[in-house]
Amino acid sequence: MEKINILGVNVDKVTNAGAVDKVMSMLYEPGNHAVFTPNSEIILMGYKDMEFCGILNSADLLTADGIGVVYASKILKNPLSERVAGYDVACGVIERIAQSGHRLYLFGGKPGVAEQAEQNLKEKYPLLNIVGKRNGYFSPDEVDSIISDINASGADLVFVCLGAPMQEKWIYANKDKLSCHVMMGIGGSLDVFAGNVERAPEAWCKLGLEWLYRLKKEPWRIGRMMALPKFGFTVLFKGKRYKKGEK
Numbered sequence: 001m002e003k004i005n006i007l008g009v010n011v012d013k014v015t016n017a018g019a020v021d022k023v024m025s026m027l028y029e030p031g032n033h034a035v036f037t038p039n040s041e042i043i044l045m046g047y048k049d050m051e052f053c054g055i056l057n058s059a060d061l062l063t064a065d066g067i068g069v070v071y072a073s074k075i076l077k078n079p080l081s082e083r084v085a086g087y088d089v090a091c092g093v094i095e096r097i098a099q100s101g102h103r104l105y106l107f108g109g110k111p112g113v114a115e116q117a118e119q120n121l122k123e124k125y126p127l128l129n130i131v132g133k134r135n136g137y138f139s140p141d142e143v144d145s146i147i148s149d150i151n152a153s154g155a156d157l158v159f160v161c162l163g164a165p166m167q168e169k170w171i172y173a174n175k176d177k178l179s180c181h182v183m184m185g186i187g188g189s190l191d192v193f194a195g196n197v198e199r200a201p202e203a204w205c206k207l208g209l210e211w212l213y214r215l216k217k218e219p220w221r222i223g224r225m226m227a228l229p230k231f232g233f234t235v236l237f238k239g240k241r242y243k244k245g246e247k
């Protein structure tokens with residue numbers, strides 16, 4: 001798949017539909033696969049931390065979750081066709097696995113969130129096969145038992161919703177111990193499935209203003225959102241230097 005190098009992070013040039021197809025094909029391939037969906041803040045983390053940049057680039061699919069990343073691709077004159085948010089890919093995959101019967105494990109969020117997400121998803125997709133769940137708050141000595149629980153569940157696909165950079169690091173560190181086919185690092189998606197966090201209405205998303213809607217609903221995010229202008233300036237002034245390695 002063609003990629004664009006944004007500040008050292010190799011983002012796949014893929015559409016939403018293409019990303020869902022790619023995840024579905026991974027479910028039939030041997031081995032396990034990591035799917036990361038970085039926004040501007042996460043790409044900036046990779047720019048500042050070479051080790052984390054390597055972890056992001058180890059993904060089997062890396063989509064642009066955020067209008068800032070799409071604008072960056074335009075600045076770099078290699079435009080991505082659209083924003084491919086982790087939540088949207090997860091929704092597309094859920095629709096497909098509710099028919100194919102693949103087994104899903106929900107990992108992350110505060111206690112009770114995965115349970116509520118399961119209940120809501122099962123109401124919408126009665127045939128969806130959710131084989132396990134657990135919250136995302138744990139100590140390092142619980143990691144082995146989490147891995148055993150995921151493996152014992154027979155999950156084909158795990159939604160790892162621990163927030164960045166924790167989820168990407170967790171997936172990278174434990175990939176080889178997990179017997180599932182796909183692990184998707186998709187941030188606060190379980191909160192949305194659980195109904196605790198509202199997604200921006202379509203019209204805001206179309207205008208590229210989902211970040212503003214989120215800020216209106218969760219004003220304490222202002223500190224984290226300052227990453228957006230920093231990301232924009234960094235791409236403008238340093239972005240071209242990274243383009244050489246593009247495939």
Ligand code: UDP
Nearest residue numbers: 108109110136137161162163164187188191
């Ligand atoms: N979270 C978790 N374990 C932690 C820290 C965070 O499971 O140790 C969860 C948190 O409850 C939330 C998600 O990770 O559900 C992060 O959500 P956020 O909206 O910050 O992520 P984003 O989608 O912005 O990356």
